[in-house]
Amino acid sequence: MHSFTDCIVGVILGAGIWWGHSDWSGIPLQIPSSNVFYYPLSLLGFGALSSNSLVIHLGRGLGAGKWIEGWVQRGGWEVPLILIPICLLAVNQHPQPVDDCPCFEDAIAFASVVLGALVSRWAVSYSGVGTSLRSVVVTPGSGWVVEAGKWVQVERGFNDMLVWWCFAALKMVVGMYHFSNS
Numbered sequence: 001m002h003s004f005t006d007c008i009v010g011v012i013l014g015a016g017i018w019w020g021h022s023d024w025s026g027i028p029l030q031i032p033s034s035n036v037f038y039y040p041l042s043l044l045g046f047g048a049l050s051s052n053s054l055v056i057h058l059g060r061g062l063g064a065g066k067w068i069e070g071w072v073q074r075g076g077w078e079v080p081l082i083l084i085p086i087c088l089l090a091v092n093q094h095p096q097p098v099d100d101c102p103c104f105e106d107a108i109a110f111a112s113v114v115l116g117a118l119v120s121r122w123a124v125s126y127s128g129v130g131t132s133l134r135s136v137v138v139t140p141g142s143g144w145v146v147e148a149g150k151w152v153q154v155e156r157g158f159n160d161m162l163v164w165w166c167f168a169a170l171k172m173v174v175g176m177y178h179f180s181n182s
Helices: 004-021 038-043 064-074 078-092 102-127 158-180
Strands: 027-032 048-050 053-058 144-147 150-153
Touching (some): 004 064, 027 038, 064 102, 078 102
Antiparallel strands (some): 048 053
């Protein structure tokens, strides 16, 4: 059973991965020229000047996702020759003594899925097989449709939320019953 600290570590890890991968613009914060932090932040190159104030974006994403996607899309054989040994090395580095370690197994599963997705994307783009498969596919029932060439979110009502919660609760109860009997 996972403890509270495991959940906190998972949330921090997920948020860190999202922050590094995302190109989110952040939350704009205006610092007036009368503020104590205005001069040091402007000297360090933080923010952009905007009519007697400095605009800083808190939490701005690092944008590594675009770089990684571009490398995978345009890369040659170096992509699988770098990614596959990284995954194999991670699997090989099991903590000693060799005991059941669910955290390590979860981390390896996560990394394997990410690296597998990157290598498969490289294979599709390198071989040219997927050139006709460039259309965007949205999961049915996701709440997004294309109208006049733009993505529009479908309005959801109380009945939609009630149905979703009923299915989620049913899945949870059946899953808990199944695992408690095994």
